[in-house]
Amino acid sequence: MNFLFDPVKFDGQTFLWSHRARADMAYPGYYHWHQCMELLYIHEGEGSIIVNQHSYEMKRGMLFLFQPFQLHKVFANVSPDKPYTRSMAYLDPAVAAEGLNSFPLRHSLFMKVWQGKSVGPAFQLEEVAKELEDCFMLYDNLYNQGRGQAQEEVVMLILQLMGLINHAQSRSGKQLDVGAEGRALRxxxxxxxxxxxxxxxxxxxxxxxxxxxxxxxxxxxxxxxxxxxxxxxxxxxxxxxxxxxxxxxxxxxxxxxxxxxxxxxxxxxxxxxxxxxxxxxxxxxxxxxxxxx
CATH class of the missing domain: 1.10.10.60 (Homeodomain-like)
Structure with a gap:
């Protein structure tokens, strides 16, 4: 078994980013947690993500925002013709929250995702997947230029993310955090x-x-x-x-x-x-x- 506590080494940085990482070989995953917050976005893949005693279906448009020390596991059914592609980020939520202070609605949503129990950790954003992936691509360009650590750019990415969650929720007229409510438990x-x-x-x-x-x-x-x-x-x-x-x-x-x-x-x-x-x-x-x- 892999170590449960998987510490993220920031080495003086506050936001670590990986865009469209691809796996086309066996990806069984393991149960673990981090001391920081983790963002996981699914571009493509089949499988499940285990968190909070629930199993979430892996598919394009799924966004996960794991709280610090939240036990989770990714299980991908991977093959050469069915790869697992994801974008990931690790962040210090206190630093991100400070940068959102001037935006009360988005700050409130972020705090609920970071510290609350009623919002997240899984969001189905298939309806705004194109807009979200465009945001990720633009940020990745900045990251590759060495500007990704600037607080302004990190805060802008999180602002856009919180805004798209709100927008998608308003468009669908229902909660986007996809827990087990409303369906039979596996x-x-x-x-x-x-x-x-x-x-x-x-x-x-x-x-x-x-x-x-x-x-x-x-x-x-x-x-x-x-x-x-x-x-x-x-x-x-x-x-x-x-x-x-x-x-x-x-x-x-x-x-x-x-x-x-x-x-x-x-x-x-x-x-x-x-x-x-x-x-x-x-x-x-x-x-x-x-x-x-």
Whole structure:
């Protein structure tokens, strides 16, 4: 398993940009989060994006704005004739918000996307895909000229982005954040929601299969088909994500944190945490406290 915490190294910059990156070989992805905000726009591709216990269909016009430390995974069904093409950006949301202060409506929307729970992280912007892709192309030209780090250019891009989200929402007359509301949950989403409620307990495939009223074999297979990963990897990711949060925000002992996230054996908890994060729980806590100082 790849490390869950995938730190973005800005090296003095505030906005990192990649335009129309293309993959035409296997792209299974992995569960991870960043310390910053991430923008992901789909130009073409088939697959799914997993975030917040939901699975979103990958297709042109899908825009994702992941909050800092938000667990997510991209699973693309890729082949030479069906590539996965996306534009991505990593940004410090505090810097972006400061630049939007003079634009109250767009600033308010950005704050909801950055810190709220009711807007995003997924937006269907197919109706304004051409306008959005034109904005990305113009910004990419500036980025290649060495002007992409200028606050004015970054703020202008985000202003245009927020404006297109508002415009598309007004045109359609409905919310654009495409959660699971209004449709039946996929099997994988039901499984992820069950794990969300039970990850701190002893979890077994038997319990999960009983809840789903399906065979253990089918539960495992359908989750892999819809997410590109197995249930154990997702359960581990969710537990370690919660452990990281507790190590940062509480004074619980390492043993207590392990118990609270479903690892009653402290040695096994330390082993799993180091395996997926790269450092021990104690070292992770020390690094976080050091960064706060």
């Amino acid at each position: 099997y994988s989403e039901q499984i992820m929601q069950w794990i969300e409620e039970h990850f701190a307990e002893e979890v077994s495939l038997d319990h999960l299969a009983d809840f789903m009223h399906l065979s253990k074999f089918y539960v495992s297979r359908v989750f892999h088909e819809e997410t590109g990963s197995n249930i154990t990897d997702y359960l581990t990711a969710r537990r370690i994500k919660q452990a990281s949060r507790l190590l940062q925000s509480t004074s619980h002992s390492i043993e207590q944190v392990g118990i609270l996230v479903g690892y009653p054996n402290v040695s096994y908890f330390i082993h799993m945490f180091k395996k997926v994060v790269g450092v021990t729980p104690l070292r992770y806590r020390q690094r976080h406290l050091g960064s706060l100082k």
